[in-house]
Structure formats: structure tokens, C-alpha cells
Amino acid sequence: xxxxxxxxxxxxxxTLLQSSPxxxxxxxxxWVDNPAFDGMLSKRTFHEHREGIQEMFGVVIECDRSKGNxxxxxxxxxxxxxxxxKWALDNYSIPEGFATYNSLQDRILLEEIPCGTRYLKPxxxxxxxxxELVIDYQKFEGEQGEEHRQQFHVQPYALKVxxxxxxxLGYLKEQQGLRHLSLDRMLDVEILKTKFDMPKDxxxxxxxxxxxxxxxxxxxxxxxxxxxxxxxxxEYLLSTPLHRTQSLKKYSRGEYAEFTYRLCLTPDLxxxxxAMGDRVExxxxxxxxxxxKEEARKLFGRYDN
Numbered sequence: 397x398x399x400x401x402x403x404x405x406x407x408x409x410x411t412l413l414q415s416s417p418x419x420x421x422x423x424x425x426x427w428v429d430n431p432a433f434d435g436m437l438s439k440r441t442f443h444e445h446r447e448g449i450q451e452m453f454g455v456v457i458e459c460d461r462s463k464g465n466x467x468x469x470x471x472x473x474x475x476x477x478x479x480x481x482k483w484a485l486d487n488y489s490i491p492e493g494f495a496t497y498n499s500l501q502d503r504i505l506l507e508e509i510p511c512g513t514r515y516l517k518p519x520x521x522x523x524x525x526x527x528e529l530v531i532d533y534q535k536f537e538g539e540q541g542e543e544h545r546q547q548f549h550v551q552p553y554a555l556k557v558x559x560x561x562x563x564x565l566g567y568l569k570e571q572q573g574l575r576h577l578s579l580d581r582m583l584d585v586e587i588l589k590t591k592f593d594m595p596k597d598x599x600x601x602x603x604x605x606x607x608x609x610x611x612x613x614x615x616x617x618x619x620x621x622x623x624x625x626x627x628x629x630x631e632y633l634l635s636t637p638l639h640r641t642q643s644l645k646k647y648s649r650g651e652y653a654e655f656t657y658r659l660c661l662t663p664d665l666x667x668x669x670x671a672m673g674d675r676v677e678x679x680x681x682x683x684x685x686x687x688x689k690e691e692a693r694k695l696f697g698r699y700d701n
Contacts, residue, residue, distance in 0.1 A: 401448070402452075403432065404433070404445055405445060405448055405449050405452060407430065407432070407433075408423070408442075408445050408446075408449065408457075409449050409453070409455060409457075409469070411423065411426055412457060412467060412468060412469050413469055413472060416466070416467065416468035416469060417460060417463065417466035417467060417468040418466060418467055418468075419464065419465060419466050419467070420439065420442065420465070420467065423437065423442070423467065424436065424437050453474065453475065453478060454471075454474045454478060455469060455470075455471060455472070455474050455475065456469070456470040456471050457469060457470070458470040513562065513579065515579055515582050515585040516555075516562070516579070518585050518586075518587050519552060519555065519564055519579075519585065520555075521587060522552045522587050523552050523553075523554075523555065525591070526551075526591055526592055526593070526594055527587055527588060527589070527590065527591055527592070528549060528550065528551055528552075528587075528588045528590040528591070528592055529549075529550045529551075529552060529566070529585055529586065529587060529588065530547060530548070530549055530550075530585075530586045530588060531547070531548050531550055531577060531582055531584070531585050531586075532545065532546075532547050532582065532583040532584040532585075533545070533546050533547070533548055533577055533581055533582055533583065534546075534581050534583055535581055545583070546570075548568045548569070548570055548571075548577070549568070549569040549570065549588075550564070550566040550567065550568055550569075550577070551566055551567040551569075551592045552564055552565075552566045553565045553566050553567065553574065553594070553598060553600070554600040554603070556576075556600075556604065556610055558609050558610050558664075559609070561578055561579070561580060562578070562579040562580070563576045563577065563578055563579070563610050564576065564577045564579060565600070565603070565610075567592075574612075576610050605640070606618050606658070606659050606660050607659060607660050607662050607664065607665070608638060608639050608659065608662065608664050608665040608668055609662060609663075609664025609665070609667075609668070610664065611662040611663050611664045612660075612662075613660065613662070616660040616661065616662065617660070618658055618659060618660055619658070619659070619660070619661060619681055619684075620656065620657075620658060620680060620681065621656065621657040621658075621659060621661070621665075621678070621680065621681065621684065622645070622654065622655070622656045622657075622678075622679040622680040623654070623655055623657075623669070623676055623677065623678050623679060624652050624653070624654050624676070624677045624679055625652060625653050625654075625655065625672070625675060625676050626651070626652045626674075626675050626676070626677070627650070627651070627652070627675060628675075629672055629675035629676055630647070630651075630652055630653035633653065633655060634653065638655070638657065638668065639657050639659050641656075641657045641658040641659060642655050642656075642657055643655065643656045643657070654679070661681075661683070661684055661687075666684075666687060666688070666691065669688065670688070670691055
């Protein structure tokens with residue numbers, strides 16, 4: 397659960413982004429109307445929150461005295477540049493005091509996300525200070541999915557959210573290479589006193605820029621991929637692209653759309669395409685098209701038997 401202070405930051409910033417400019421009294425009335433908050437908003441607390449928001453997000457809440465001392469967000473474009481801040485704000489929707497909405501608890505259904513966020517704080521601290529971690533990890537191995545416990549000494553490089561899970565990308569000394577560890581499979585995390593030097597040429601965005609998901613293989617080439625999406629799936633892809641390189645080539649509303657991409661052919665890409673079922677057809681490259689056929693035959697065989 398998000399802390400009360402951060403919850404107030406998110407509320408204040410979201411309120412001003414949606415409804416500014418607002419006077420302090422107008423902000424106070426909205427504050428009182430929010431069942432998540434107790435008591436009144438003092439001017440001292442308000443200005444402390446302004447400073448906290450600027451420190452946390454780089455967003456400046458300015459006062460325009462020429463228009464009656466109204467407050468507004470001076471530089472909202474910062475949120476587009478600061479992806480972490482935008483993600484945090486976009487995911488602010490359920491207030492800290494959600495329990496106060498008891499009358500709606502049977503009408504609002506939330507998706508459960510695997511545990512693991514309890515280790516976010518030490519991991520974030522290790523990322524900030526370039527400090528090594530010792531992680532007790534339990535992964536699935538073998539055809540029967542047996543659980544296997546291991547301990548890794550990790551130099552943390554980056555965090556990534558994919559398919560409702562948090563993943564830590566780091567250099568594992570035991571593996572002598574970069575690996576992903578899912579936070580929901582971590583049994584214990586300990587920050588060591590050992591510092592490490594981040595590679596100067598490492599850029600998390602560039603590391604993932606040619607893939608869908610988290611699987612990265614430097615040996616895989618970047619290929620031209622072309623798919624055809626049918627019916628409503630075309631509209632879904634238009635509104636939420638599969639990858640940043642998505643380009644629309646043909647479009648017939650209500651019938652189909654053809655998209656092209658430049659990316660690596662990874663297991664995560666194949667899983668995403670398979671999840672769309674018969675609403676998507678791979679046109680190119682031929683190797684990926686054949687792989688999709690093979691996966692379809694396996695699926696049919698599973699049910700046919």
C-alpha cells in the first residue's frame with residue numbers, strides 16, 4: 397500500500413493537472429470531499445507537499461498572483477520526460493482510504509498481482525547507491541515445475557514491469573552474466589556493503605528497445621515483422637501498440653489492419669502473438685510464420701488427444 401504522504405502527493409498533482417488553476421480554498425474543499433483524507437489541509441502542509449512533488453517528480457506547482465493567487469502545474473511536460481513519474485501518476489487511481497468505499501466493494505473488482513513488492517524498497521536503494529545484493533531465490537525448474545532454491549550475489553542494473561510482474565535485471569556473479577529475477581520468486585533480499593561500478597555504456601531503454609517483454613539475447617538479429625490483425629484486434633493494436641516501432645501499412649475499418657515492426661523474435665513476442673489467437677496472422681518473416689503454425693499444431697494436438 398502506498399504511504400499516506402505519497403498518496404497526498406499523487407492526489408494534489410492529479411487534481412491540479414485535471415482542474416487547475418485552483419485557489420488554495422478550492423483545493424481545500426476538494427481535499428475535504430475526499431473520503432481518503434482526515435481533517436483540513438493546512439497551508440503549511442500544502443506548501444510542504446508542493447516542495448515534495450517538485451523534489452520527487454521535478455514538477456513545479458506555481459502560484460499566479462495576478463489571477464487571484466491560483467495554483468497550477470507550471471511544467472506538465474516533465475511527466476512525459478520522466479517515465480517513472482508518469483507511470484506512478486497513471487497508476488494512482490485508488491485512494492489510500494479505499495476501505496471508506498464499503499458500499500462499492502462488491503462492484504469494483506481488482507486484478508491480483510503476485511507478491512514481491514515488499515522487496516522494492518531495498519532493491520531501489522541498491523539501484524540508487526550501486527550496491528550489491530544477496531538474493532535468496534526460488535525458481536521453477538524441470539518438466540514438473542519443481543521448485544529449486546538458490547542464492548545469488550547480484551549487481552542491480554534496472555527494474556522492469558512486464559505482464560503484471562516486477563523483474564530485476566542484474567549481473568549475477570554466479571551466472572557471470574545479466575539475468576532477470578522475478579520479485580515474486582524472491583524469498584529474501586539483503587543489501588551488502590559492497591559497491592560496484594555501473595557500466596558507463598549501459599542504458600536500460602536501449603537494452604530493451606528491440607524486444608517485446610524482458611527476454612533479451614544480444615545474438616538475435618533485428619528483423620522486419622509484418623502482421624495482419626482482424627476485426628476489433630486491429631483497433632486494440634491501434635490504441636495500444638505491440639511495440640514502439642509499430643507502423644500501420646494497411647487499414648480497412650472493421651475488417652483488418654496490417655502492421656510492421658522492427659524487433660527481435662523472442663519467446664515473449666511469440667507468447668504475445670499467440671495470446672491474440674486467430675485475430676492475428678503473421679505474414680512475415682516466413683520463419684516466424686512457420687513457428688506460429690507449429691505452436692498452433694501443438695495447441696490443436698493438446699486438445700485433439
